[in-house]
Amino acid sequence: MKKLIKSYLAGVTLLTAMLLNGCDIFESFQFGLPIKLEITTQGAAPAGAEFFCFTDNETYQQYQDDIKNISFVAAYLVTVEHNNNDLRGDVHLRLYEGTNNSGKLLFEHVALNLKPSEHDSTNAYKIVLTNEQITDINASLAEGGRCFYGEYQITNVQGATPQTQLKVKIDALFNVEANLD
Amino acid sequence: MTRCLYVFVISLCFTISIFAQLEDRFGFFTESEITEYARPFGTTLGMAFNSGSYHTAEVADFFGFSISFRGMYILIPEDDLTFTPNLPPGYSAGQKTATIYGNEGAAYYGPQGFIVYPQGINESSIPAVLPQISGSLFGTELMLRYLPGISLGAGDEELSMFGIGLKHNIGRYFPLLPFDLAVQLLYNNLEITGVMDITAYAVNAHASKKFGLFTLYGGLQYEASTFDLEYEFTNPSNLPNVSAGKIKVSIDGDNNFRGTIGGSVKLAVIVLNLDYSLGAQSVFSGGLTFEF
Numbered sequence: 001m002k003k004l005i006k007s008y009l010a011g012v013t014l015l016t017a018m019l020l021n022g023c024d025i026f027e028s029f030q031f032g033l034p035i036k037l038e039i040t041t042q043g044a045a046p047a048g049a050e051f052f053c054f055t056d057n058e059t060y061q062q063y064q065d066d067i068k069n070i071s072f073v074a075a076y077l078v079t080v081e082h083n084n085n086d087l088r089g090d091v092h093l094r095l096y097e098g099t100n101n102s103g104k105l106l107f108e109h110v111a112l113n114l115k116p117s118e119h120d121s122t123n124a125y126k127i128v129l130t131n132e133q134i135t136d137i138n139a140s141l142a143e144g145g146r147c148f149y150g151e152y153q154i155t156n157v158q159g160a161t162p163q164t165q166l167k168v169k170i171d172a173l174f175n176v177e178a179n180l181d
Numbered sequence: 182m183t184r185c186l187y188v189f190v191i192s193l194c195f196t197i198s199i200f201a202q203l204e205d206r207f208g209f210f211t212e213s214e215i216t217e218y219a220r221p222f223g224t225t226l227g228m229a230f231n232s233g234s235y236h237t238a239e240v241a242d243f244f245g246f247s248i249s250f251r252g253m254y255i256l257i258p259e260d261d262l263t264f265t266p267n268l269p270p271g272y273s274a275g276q277k278t279a280t281i282y283g284n285e286g287a288a289y290y291g292p293q294g295f296i297v298y299p300q301g302i303n304e305s306s307i308p309a310v311l312p313q314i315s316g317s318l319f320g321t322e323l324m325l326r327y328l329p330g331i332s333l334g335a336g337d338e339e340l341s342m343f344g345i346g347l348k349h350n351i352g353r354y355f356p357l358l359p360f361d362l363a364v365q366l367l368y369n370n371l372e373i374t375g376v377m378d379i380t381a382y383a384v385n386a387h388a389s390k391k392f393g394l395f396t397l398y399g400g401l402q403y404e405a406s407t408f409d410l411e412y413e414f415t416n417p418s419n420l421p422n423v424s425a426g427k428i429k430v431s432i433d434g435d436n437n438f439r440g441t442i443g444g445s446v447k448l449a450v451i452v453l454n455l456d457y458s459l460g461a462q463s464v465f466s467g468g469l470t471f472e473f
Binding site: 076 | 288295296415425
């Protein structure tokens with residue numbers, strides 16, 4: 001009987017060793033990381049800017065020591081609040097490396113004759129970037145860029161008044177690949 | 182990735198690192214969504230625990246004892262690789278996302294911004310091994326699967342497993358029956374304190390017929406499993422009106438009925454067997470038994 005119990009325990013030990021030394025089921029983990037950037041503007045020439053850092057994001061913080069790769073997936077522009085239905089113009093979106101506009105310009109996207117009031121959360125404006133622009137963003141991320149500065153500006157403005165207030169949001173999605181121990 | 186070189190030992194596999202990694206994935210889900218993501222995993226555990234409990238309906242008339250290792254290869258059906266999430270109003274789930282066994286997690290855009298789902302482990306089959314011992318007396322067999330509490334490292338988590346099966350050869354009451362016939366009850370439980378608790382039940386009737394060294398066997402089984410899970414919801418999508426924090430949820434596996442057919446060969450005290458079960462997931466099961 002003792003021999004059998006010893007055999008059983010030996011088997012369990014062997015299987016444990018195989019498991020602990022041989023399992024590499026999950027080596028890496030990919031997930032989507034949404035980032036929001038809100039910009040507020042006021043006046044007859046709407047323009048505003050804000051920066052964000054990945055390091056402020058709790059999900060990013062959880063994996064930051066194990067991240068292998070981050071890449072851009074998609075972005076949308078949403079009007080969160082406004083007090084002027086007639087506001088219209090050419091919307092310029094610029095993204096710079098760093099926390100101000102002295103960093104490298106990664107892209108400038110222009111949406112001609114856009115009416116912000118038409119693009120609330122139920123009808124977000126998709127920011128379609130060129131392959132070159134996406135490559136520039138991903139290159140910056142690969143080089144360790146973790147803070148980005150976004151500018152929002154409307155030119156050829158129609159319908160604006162000094163009292164015009166506008167709050168917009170850029171929803172961006174990044175793909176993160178993290179190593180798992 | 183050196184995939185599939187691992188041995189997924191059900192009674193031992195939940196090491197702290199694996200659990201940390203599963204928790205990474207679970208952390209994306211609210212209580213209402215985790216069920217569809219994790220259910221196939223619960224079903225697999227139920228399939229594994231409720232497999233390999235017999236290789237013959239014969240039970241020693243006086244006394245018998247055996248020690249065995251059961252290997253299983255569980256095939257994950259296509260339906261268990263993806264699911265359609267229950268998204269808030271304004272979102273469209275045109276594309277399915279991965280379950281725990283699937284590959285790519287999807288992202289959906291709508292009024293609340295992006296809602297993201299994690300990838301799965303991208304596996305369509307899971308191997309498992311279970312050790313067990315059995316003793317029989319007067320046509321009744323008691324099967325035990327046991328693992329004492331094992332600390333899983335720095336945390337408070339401790340893994341323990343217990344399984345019991347009771348089988349009776351009812352064929353002994355029908356001497357004219359040309360084959361052996363038995364009924365069996367199974368209960369298995371695996372617990373990681375504070376993380377998960379899996380319980381599987383089954384009742385089956387099985388029959389076998391000897392042809393020299395070879396035995397043909399088969400059976401029908403009703404089974405169920407419950408998968409209680411505790412994890413930390415991290416709210417990576419920044420969903421409004423939802424708070425990050427601990428979530429406890431109980432998930433029923435899809436286990437219900439299964440049919441099994443197989444064969445075994447007995448050479449002195451060694452029995453080798455192989456069978457196939459068709460149920461919520463399909464299982465190939467093989468065993469090496471030292472029978473006395």
